[in-house]
Amino acid sequence: MVKVPEPMRNEPSPEEIKKNKVYLDWALTTEEYDLICDHLHRLPNYTETGLFAAMWSEHCSYKKSKPVLRKFWSQNERVLQGPGEGAGVLDIGDQQAVVFKAESHNHPSAVEPYEGAATGVGGILRDIFSMGAQPIAVLDSLRFGELNNNDTKHLVNGIIAGIAGYGNAIGIPTVGGEIGFDATYQGNPLVNVMAVGLLNQADMQVGKAEGIGNRVLYVGAKTGRDGIHGATFASSDFDSGVEKNRSAVQVGDPFLEKLVMDATIKAIREHGDAIVGVQDMGAAGLVSSSAEMADEAGTGVLLDLDKVPQRETNMTPYELMLSESQERMLLVVKANQVAEVAKVFEDAGLSAVDIGEVTDNGKYVLSFEGQTVADVDVNYLTNPPKQVMQETAPKRLTQDATQQYQPEMTNASQTLTDLLKQSTIASKATLFRHFDSMVRTNTVIKPGGDAALVRIKGTSKALAMTTDISGRYTYLNPKIGGALAVAEAARNIVATGATPIGITDCLNFGDPDDPEIYYELDKSCEGINDMAKVLNTPIISGNVSLYNETDGQAIYPTPMVGMVGLLDDVEKATTINFKNADDLIYLVGEVRPDFNGTELQKMQTGEIKGNLNDFDKNIEKQHQQLVLAGIKQQLINSAHDVAEGGLGVTLAEMTFNTDFGANVKQAHPVSWYFAESPSLFVVTVKPENQTKFEKLVGDQARLIGKVTTDPQLKLVALDQDINVNKNEIEKGYQEAITWQLNH
Amino acid sequence: MYFGRVYVSYKKSVLDPQGEVIKSGLTHMGFEKIESVKQGKYFEIKFAATDMENAKQELVKMIEALLINANTETYRYDLKELGD
């Protein structure tokens, strides 16, 4: 009989685990537990059961979403690394690459807004620099309940401060993102963070534990009992009011992460030949990073847990393996070059500790106080049984799209004024003002534009980036809504003059075991995929957040699309604001009466209803290409896509931060100024370029008006005109969020 | 008038990055015998209440409602009545 190490004295025995079904608390099902017993030909001990529970959680294994993710198109001439790594990588020429990924931190942020959001930023940055890339920008995509609710205000303030607190301190600019409000997110706010990095292709790293005998190096913060079982925690529904979830919160240390980031990049650049694999410790920290690296290489791994740097005393193997302490990295390093790599970290005041080795037997083995406390197959641990998911179309989706909401238009000027104050449309400047958007001195287009634009020093190039969510549309029609999210992201990129080159995503959904929710997931991804193919923007990374439910009520199906574009000549970038009086205003595409799912429907009825009209993906692409060509030939001097609030809001926004107004005439009912039709851009052209521009666009764009010196926005329609003072509506637009936060 | 002093510190297993950095700062400055430093918050609140019992209740309510983050922090307090 071996002696049980002291810290493990109170753990239930394998028999007790079986009898009391302890694993159920960790979201492992009885069927899964039985499979593990069969595979091992014995009962797993406490540590092993914990390893499986974490690794087989949806958060780590994607077991439920995999059938959908597998359908994503992720290959084209630019793709150097698709899904399956810390982040995806795209070739941008000159031996450089752009690296990006998005990640959700919804559940942690709901419980602990500041730290949840902060560690979300920290986590996604580690994904980027684990690839060997220098992070250059962060974007955040947020969804909250209605702003008139006190809980929402608390969440908004905490989450914004958390993103700022981490991103500003580590010195990576937060350049963009978006924020929306809908009651559906009341108990389940969404915090999706995207990070973008720049890589010299020669430095590219992957998470692979290759080379028998190579050493496993632990770098960064010490391990404490933070967020034990955070991974499984993120994969279960919320019961409002359950306090025990609260222990799962981690605290971030951006100062330490900056040291870890700089040293990791330095080690990779200067000792790339010694480093075999790099992975950050994220969800289910040590076990997930080490097991995945071994599985990727088809090797085994032996870890000596006594060597793991520990912040607290008496930690058990279970706690050490599942802790989600932040700011930690795992490196696999050639056995004879450990010292040179470790030195880079030591010079930065960090410790790099050799905690184990790569083995040839495919086993995942942990030793603790001289005993083997876990011994399982790597491959079995990292590959949960395939799941067959059921799907059924929700009833609401059978409605006829020809039934569109009929807006009330008693005073269209007032409607426009009010729409601009809606929380989802109003300026978010008072919120993103807390983010350092300029550090690193590359930000050409700051938050507030259609997409952010970050130049690449030493080249004439720039990267455009944006995140977009179309939750209302995906709710009304998952497939069309998914496609619209990609189309809108691409329009935002195009409006700056950049060509869209790739996508990352965050799939925020409810409980996947509900066949209707699985249907929504599947169809939204189909829509995303179809549009991505047409636009030649492969999906190279992403993240899934399921179980976004409170008391059994799921959020809208909400895929977030993050997109990156490439601009060859940064001097040719365009922005949304009008540039000169008398410039000609063109509309690319034609407005249709699309009112279901609009901000107008929401404002006038308080809800979202009906089905969506489909749209032609090839026309979408043509319009984007036209705008790109116009910008490239320097015929277009401002560009803005039409999104929430429709053409009226788009035109209003183009007057903001300028001294100009506009005169526009359309031969349609005034309500159509608020229709949210796809594939539309508004662009301006100098009068002297009129002929050239019209030759370029043919009948795909129409002259609709003129920029004026008079600060008045006049929008003429068949039945009624809109006529508002642009300074007044701008004031409402700028002040609405502050006002709502303070009342 | 009552005067409450509230001392808030991180729960034991919660990381205190500030404390760590201050500790290493002090160590570098030559204070070598430091075992640990924890940074917390300190509040001084002056408020009116009907009596000591009521003051105590109010103070605890304030602390738990706003001053601490129950996820990560614990607190102590002391309370006294101020002369006019």
Place this chain on the structure above:
Amino acid sequence: MYFGRVYVSYKKSVLDPQGEVIKSGLTHMGFEKIESVKQGKYFEIKFAATDMENAKQELVKMIEALLINANTETYRYDLKELGD
């Protein structure tokens, strides 16, 4: 081993914006009888010293060298010896 608890607060004339924010937060939440809220810092330091007198001197040195900025802050502390 010695255990020092240090309470740092702003000098009277110095604006404490965080205290103001908390005061107005508490007032909004219905705590209407608050006269003032001040936020300061609180440190717990464990360190070795030869005796109580030495511990006191060391602690005061740490405080004055690093923990406070004498332009704007004052402090109090208490100190005790810990059993092994």
Place this chain on the structure above:
Amino acid sequence: MKAAVIQFPGSNCDMDMMHALKDFKVDATLVSHNETDLSDYDAIFLPGGFSFGDYLRSGAIARFSPIMEAVKQADEAGKRIVGICNGFQILTEAGLLPGQLMQNEHPGFICDEVKMEVTNPDTKFSRDYQTSEITLPVAHGEGRYYADQATIDSLEKNHQIVFKYQTNVNGSTDDIAGITNQKGNVLGMMPHPERAIEAILGNTDGRKLFESILDN
């Protein structure tokens, strides 16, 4: 001119300062906070960021870095020393400049472009400004300049206030955004001139500051 840009753990505008100095063809070198000698340099720059996480108080721990002795010697030698944002905070903590930078009047980090006034166009750091109204980026959570009235009076009297906010974004006493020491060789300012030197980034109002420094 040979310039040193000091790199503290947590500095994050160090590379931006290097980039700016190179733009002005300055021979600039990154110098670690652990170094002890700055005798080779004519000018010393303490960049923005969050040295030591800005834990405790911004600049409080950085001021004990080994390099700070050398910075003091550089001051005694009358060399130009420039602290931007966190650099300003370190210089006040170290006593090279009077006063202190405290939490913004409305707590929270702010990143914005702010109009300011060049209140003293005769310093080594501002003499090339021809207009008194400029716009510079700010990015800080602890930028409220505070000093007691006697200090403020003496700053005024000695013309040590170089920049004042036109819109006082952080509640600084007397709208102070940047000051020099009494000798006029040390400048501390919260705004970021190094972020305002390229047209492509939308603002070039920081250029004159660098030109002033270079203008011997």
